[in-house]
Amino acid sequence: MSIADNIESLKKETDIIKVTLIAVSKTKTVQDIEEAYKAGQRLFGENTVQELVDKHEHLPKDIQWHLIGHLQTNKVKYITPFISMIQSVDSLKLLSEIDKQAQKSNRVIDCLLQVYIADEETKYGLGFDEAIELLRSEEYTNLNHIRIRGLMGIATNTDSEKQIKDEFYELKTFFDGVKQSYFRKDPTFDTLSMGMSSDYKIAIEQGSNMVRLGSTIFGQRVIKHWKNN
Numbered sequence: 001m002s003i004a005d006n007i008e009s010l011k012k013e014t015d016i017i018k019v020t021l022i023a024v025s026k027t028k029t030v031q032d033i034e035e036a037y038k039a040g041q042r043l044f045g046e047n048t049v050q051e052l053v054d055k056h057e058h059l060p061k062d063i064q065w066h067l068i069g070h071l072q073t074n075k076v077k078y079i080t081p082f083i084s085m086i087q088s089v090d091s092l093k094l095l096s097e098i099d100k101q102a103q104k105s106n107r108v109i110d111c112l113l114q115v116y117i118a119d120e121e122t123k124y125g126l127g128f129d130e131a132i133e134l135l136r137s138e139e140y141t142n143l144n145h146i147r148i149r150g151l152m153g154i155a156t157n158t159d160s161e162k163q164i165k166d167e168f169y170e171l172k173t174f175f176d177g178v179k180q181s182y183f184r185k186d187p188t189f190d191t192l193s194m195g196m197s198s199d200y201k202i203a204i205e206q207g208s209n210m211v212r213l214g215s216t217i218f219g220q221r222v223i224k225h226w227k228n229n
């Protein structure tokens with residue numbers, strides 16, 4: 001099936017209709033993204049700053065780009081002029097830098113706090129207690145050029161559906177608690193980004209309203225540089 005076919009059939013899935021679909025285009029070419037764009041897709045996710053900046057330059061400007069990979073503070077300035085949402089905020093230091101750079105671009109940038117839910121050492125993200133600490137800090141309260149729209153999480157890469165379900169359930173419960181405690185009067189705290197190609201159905205069942213799909217749309221990723229595909 002072509003990229004356009006994949007998008008068409010996803011749009012017919014009853015659970016996908018309810019959520020926001022981010023097409024994860026990392027390692028994929030500009031032509032692949034154009035094909036998805038022609039099929040109506042406007043939200044794309046990338047995991048590195050370099051690829052994001054290059055692709056933004058070469059593709060239509062009404063694409064909304066989401067950063068979904070770890071962001072180093074020294075690279076924030078390259079994406080703040082155009083980024084639509086940064087889903088991978090994993091420290092107050094990073095959030096402060098985003099705020100500082102967003103101010104220079106005269107923007108307010110939508111962010112998600114990435115919360116660590118997996119049973120793996122390699123995943124970035126804040127612990128539940130660290131996320132709370134950030135939200136309670138005076139430094140956060142003083143940031144005017146970022147807006148925390150919700151949370152993002154990545155489940156463990158495992159065959160155990162039960163474990164994945166439990167992790168997503170935990171994040172949804174945390175999301176509801178955070179909303180109640182810190183964003184009660186703020187309807188813009190509304191995004192729970194969880195679910196990738198292998199686990200998005202479980203994620204939606206557990207209350208996700210934004211899924212990030214790469215291989216389901218673009219096919220398997222080969223580990224090659226996107227420019228040399």
Ligand SMILES: *Cc1c(COP(=O)(O)O)cnc(C)c1O
Nearest residue numbers: 024047068196197212213214215
């Ligand atoms: C690569 C990636 C995805 C998409 O992965 P697929 O399994 O191809 O759907 C989603 N979220 C993050 C954070 C990723 O890095």
